[in-house]
Amino acid sequence: MDVVELHRRASEEFVRQVAAVRPDQWDAPTPCADWDVRTLVNHVVGEERWTVPLMEGKTIEDVGDSLDGDLLGDDPAEAAAHAARAAQNAVTEPVLRGGTVRLSYGEEQAAEYVYQLAADHLVHGWDLAVAIGADARMDPAVVDGVASWFKDREEIYRGGGAIGARVDGFSDPANALLGAFGRDPSWTPGHPAVALLGEAFARGDVDAIMAQMTPDCVFESTSPAPDGSRFEGADAVREQWRKLFDETPEPSFETEEAVVLGDRAVVRWKFSWRGPDGERGHVRGVDVLRLHDGKVAEKLSYVKG
Incomplete structure (x- = not known):
């Protein structure tokens, strides 16, 4: 599966999960210890909102603080759906022509950046699903695509502090990927x-x-x-x-x-x-x-x- 399709599937699943959040669940805990549900969703929507200007060639300095703060407003589900559609439309052409984007650590291939986005949507989609008690099964094809990409980058992510310690002991591909991202697949929300x-x-x-x-x-x-x-x-x-x-x-x-x-x-x-x-x-x-x-x-x- 090409990276554009990986991103589309992962982001659409995330939007589906956001639409399932009940009004009383926005402050519920998530596997990301410092984030409740609203903070997690705002983070992912922020990534989607950043995708459009970065794919257009803008720099982080160009965007500045315009995407700081709350991006969900009174209708988080619509905010997530709108941001996902815009990001999906923005990634295809730069990836197909082999373009680049300028990230915090320097210039990067557009395709590599979209892999990062797909992985983040996939894992945070699971975070959101288990936080709200929804179906947390992940698309096996997306799991395989992200796992193949991530196996050579796991230690880079961990060394940079982007993920926690690996959780081992899983034969199921989805659980093994979650463990590689520092997640415990058996996590359930406290109350x-x-x-x-x-x-x-x-x-x-x-x-x-x-x-x-x-x-x-x-x-x-x-x-x-x-x-x-x-x-x-x-x-x-x-x-x-x-x-x-x-x-x-x-x-x-x-x-x-x-x-x-x-x-x-x-x-x-x-x-x-x-x-x-x-x-x-x-x-x-x-x-x-x-x-x-x-x-x-x-x-x-x-x-x-």
Whole structure:
């Protein structure tokens, strides 16, 4: 696949992902630790907006600070679509005639620059998809094209600080490429309420636990077998946590793993206590959470054994 087609496919997929962002997801975390969803999208749209003047022969000095700041406005999806179309139209002729562009590090072949853009769209498209809980599968042909180009440039990127440490251990081509770009293919977005809930359980702080749950929250306990008990509403749920911490000798909750995907989360935990013989006993279990308006609306608990 030629580089113009690689760029077109990668940029169109990115536009599709931007259109899927819900209004409440723009400040969601992404695999780029310092960027939320809006910052990530603004970065890529900025690259597309830069593509047009650079392909026309302008320098970075010519463009100046005209593309600094927010480029998304009130309609990020339309801003991304418009910028992508303009960039796609701008790259074809310079690449076909073997033109050059002037980048921050000097003069570069237009085709090489478009490979860089295609790679950035592909990887940041994955970043965006996993951040918003969308389908994160990448076009295999685009993955192969970018991987072939990147294999001789990976250490240059890493040495320049453009990517993080390589993550190894993947046979799938898409995952291997993400690992080469310093991504963990198993990354999932965190959620403040899930993290704060885990911290509150670790402290045994019932007030802090309930602060992360909705007024109409639901809790299903692990006993009695086989279905547990169901408690509805904040008052009923609060009473269960109060009894647990008051009646259990030296209770301790530890979060072992938390995975968030959209409005659902799964948390693996270990609960331990001091037994009559002085030894600590424990069980391991899983909570299936439903999130609503930034809080935990439902906590369904399951335990091993």
